[in-house]
Amino acid sequence: MADQTYDAIVVGSGISGGWAAKELTEKGMKVLLLERGKNVEHGVDYKNATTNPWEVPHRGMDTQEMIKAHPVLKRDYILNELNLDFWAHEAECPYVEEKPFNWFRGYQVGGRSLTWGRQSYRLSEIDFEANAKEGIAVDWPIRYKDISPYYDKVEQFIGVNGSKEGLPQLPDGYFQPPMEMNCVEKDVAARIKEHYKGQRTMIMGRSANLTAAKEGRAQCQYRNKCWLGCPFGAYFSTQSSTLPAAMKTGNLTLRPFSIVTRVLYDKDSKKATGVEVLDAENNQTYEFKSKIVFLCASAFNSTWVLMNSATDIWPGGLGSSSGELGHNVMDHHFRAGASGTVEGYEDKYYYGRRPNGIYIPRYRNLFGDKRDYVRGFGYQGGAGRNGWSEKVAELGIGAKLKDAMSEPGQWTIGITGFGEILPYHENRIYLSHETKDKWGLPVLVTDCALKENEENMRKDMMNDGAEMLEAAGVKNVTSWDAGYTFGQGIHEMGTARMGRDPKTSVLNGHNQVWDAKNVFVTDGACMTSAACQNPSLTYMALTARACDFATNELKKGNL
Secondary structure (H helix, E strand, C coil): CCCCEEEEEEECCCHHHHHHHHHHHHCCCCEEEECCCECCCCCCCCCCCCCCHHHCCCCCCCCHHHHHHCCCHHHCCCCCHHHHHHCCCCCCCCCEECCCCCCCCCCECCHHHHCCCCECCCCCHHHHHHHHHHCCCCCCCCCHHHHHHHHHHHHHHHCCECCCCCECCECCCCCECCCCCCHHHHHHHHHHHHHCCCCCCCEECCECECCCCECCECCCCCCCCHHHCCCCCCECCHHHHHHHHHHHCCCEEEECCEEEEEEEEECCCCEEEEEEEEECCCCCEEEEEEEEEEECCCHHHHHHHHHCCCCCCCCCCCCCCCCCCCECCECEECCEEEEEEECCCCCCCCCCCCCCCEEECCCCCCCCCCCCCCCCEEEEEEEEECCCCCCCHHHCCCHHHHHHHCCCCCEEEEEEEEEECCCCCCCEEEEEEEEECCCCCEEEEEECCCCHHHHHHHHHHHHHHHHHHHHCCCEEEEEEECCCCCCCCCCCECCCCECCCCCCCCECCCCEECCEEEEEECCHHHCCCCCCCCCHHHHHHHHHHHHHHHHHHHHHCCC
């Protein structure tokens, strides 16, 4: 086997791990990037990215075999024949639900960066101050000014399209030209702004899809097939962006099929010496040594690694001395909102299949508004026309039916709220030593639920949505709550939170594990609160920041 000693080991190759690999290699470090799943080559392994629906055996529909093999994926739209290879094999990688939890995992090089929704929003100073001001959980150990330069860096590298709005609750950034609203969205946005006198605003979503080509990546083709992998590299993923940058340095070693079972910890130096790896193909165990370790395996899996590490010193695992490891699970609750029909635009249509929608930034519990809950929500959604093949039963068959099917249908618009979940200590994950995975390793147990604060918020997510659409002239408006199960937002956060005190947090303000200063956790596990914005941009910025700190500390001899 090749040299097993490196300057840094990065565990996980998704959004955070890819960034860690890029940043550390570009700073001259020899890096081992470990991924528990298979390799996925950019372009080559996007099997259905350029496949027509009629060329797929089951036209993208779920088969009974798929449903049986994926009892979790089948609960939502996630289960799909076209990208099934991008999701974890549930029989091989089970987990235990003490309370219902939809855990949608991507175990391959690139992780869920291949399937994410690409919505890219900054957290604001309001979000970083909220816990301290409201006396909830613990205070963030950083403020917006600490992370702002790294938001700048990430946005400029990955390519985020959007518009500058000057909103304190949704900071502006470095944007490529925004995608364009369609005619209905433009008019609805104008009416909402006028009706609420600027207190509520509908903007174009900020997404990591290129609207201008950059550095070997083509601009978005408006195919709306991002979830199949993009052979044009038009949206940010590890494969399209950070991995090529890391490989270009000559400092990266990528090792797929490598399940990190624990961080190797030296109790005398109080530092990690590397990691232990179980090869997923040959079941052999290996040790790799390094000066620093970055855990970026996604929130729950990074915490799983910590829980399995240094148990001879801390029964709860490395980082458990505060009693907070595995606790404070967060997600974003959604699937509540409103929709309706729009009249008067029958002669209008739109270009392509835009892989982005509109966004209504948070307005509740801000600027003097007070509700019977704390924090707030934003809306995502959009307007469009029903399919060209809409059936008109009354016309029967013949020429009239053919004529009707050649025209697009009714314009509709819908908005769905995405709300913040508070960091409750009792929402947790922990290890089950009774249930094991394919490799004989203990699995996680989920024990999470919404509370009164979120339930009250959901009422506003419905009622406000209906109110706004009606104010904008939308007809036949209905509000709805389709129900939410923890995990459905696919934004697992918490479980190894940042903080200011080792007695109440797992990580410090530089994402270092208090109990092992050369171990860093920069994925969703580190989040101290969730805000209501999509979190991936924040993970990337925190990762870049932690990499800067780690390399500087190494140079000073502090690690």
